[in-house]
Amino acid sequence: MSVLKGRRAVITGGGTGIGLATAKRLAADGASTVLMGRNLERLEKAAAEIDGATAIQCDVTDQASVAAAFAKASAGGKIDILVNNAGIASGRPFHKLDYDEFRRIQNVNVDGVFHCTKAALKDLMGGDYGRVVNIASVAGLRGGPYISHYCASKHAVVGMTKALAAEWGQTKVTVNAVCPAYVETDMAENAINTIMSNTGRTREQAIAELAGMNPQKRLIQVEEVAECVFWLCHPNSFTVNGKAISLDGGAP
Numbered sequence: 367m368s369v370l371k372g373r374r375a376v377i378t379g380g381g382t383g384i385g386l387a388t389a390k391r392l393a394a395d396g397a398s399t400v401l402m403g404r405n406l407e408r409l410e411k412a413a414a415e416i417d418g419a420t421a422i423q424c425d426v427t428d429q430a431s432v433a434a435a436f437a438k439a440s441a442g443g444k445i446d447i448l449v450n451n452a453g454i455a456s457g458r459p460f461h462k463l464d465y466d467e468f469r470r471i472q473n474v475n476v477d478g479v480f481h482c483t484k485a486a487l488k489d490l491m492g493g494d495y496g497r498v499v500n501i502a503s504v505a506g507l508r509g510g511p512y513i514s515h516y517c518a519s520k521h522a523v524v525g526m527t528k529a530l531a532a533e534w535g536q537t538k539v540t541v542n543a544v545c546p547a548y549v550e551t552d553m554a555e556n557a558i559n560t561i562m563s564n565t566g567r568t569r570e571q572a573i574a575e576l577a578g579m580n581p582q583k584r585l586i587q588v589e590e591v592a593e594c595v596f597w598l599c600h601p602n603s604f605t606v607n608g609k610a611i612s613l614d615g616g617a618p
Contacts, residue, residue, distance in 0.1 A: 368396030369600055374443045376400045378426055378482055379452035381408040383551035384501055387588035388449055389416055391596045397447065400439045426452045426478030436485035445489035447599050450479045451501040455553050457512040457560045468515045475519035479526060496539035497599045500527050504547045504614050524610045531608025540607040542598050547614040548576040550585040582615035
């Protein structure tokens with residue numbers, strides 16, 4: 367059964383990784399998908415893998431870019447689902463962390479969620495169904511060494527999620543966050559390379575360190591995150607609101 371048939375979903379950072387997997391999962395259940403990101407060539411290649419998908423270039427840190435992209439997306443039909451997936455990360459000891467790097471992370475991970483949610487708000491509030499799913503991280507639920515700037519950004523996303531859910535509790539829109547541990551994506555690849563560079567460990571040892579943070583001793587797959595997003599977008603998930611759902615294999 368195509369439970370999302372007739373629904374239109376915008377996925378930021380939709381060209382690769384979690385974003386692309388999510389677009390495919392939502393489309394499999396009938397949603398019309400719009401993939402947004404900065405690299406149009408990559409987006410168009412990804413959209414070609416999904417029936418009826420549209421690629422729209424968008425820099426989530428730029429209000430004008432976001433406004434233009436969402437106006438274009440809305441022209442194709444009312445936006446019912448927004449997946450704020452665009453995000454970046456880096457590792458830096460706090461004593462070596464400068465303000466420019468701190469702001470770079472916040473601009474994408476926090477400001478981007480703000481800009482895109484504002485841009486989609488009229489559509490989301492304009493019907494009998496609306497879903498906002500923010501891709502946060504377990505770093506939004508607890509701390510970790512060398513990622514104070516990233517933790518700050520993802521804690522902000524979780525906080526915004528809970529606040530909007532409370533504020534919009536009397537509407538037909540739900541707002542939730544998905545908080546995965548390390549997922550096998552380019553972002554994890556960057557973390558692996560950083561560990562190798564800083565510690566001299568082998569690739570296998572670096573992967574084992576990341577996987578070791580998960581009691582299941584594995585990296586999460588993008589399809590697993592996408593499945594959680596789909597569940598939150600399902601019509602029967604309406605009572606789930608303001609939650610930060612941890613995907614971490616049972617970590618304390």
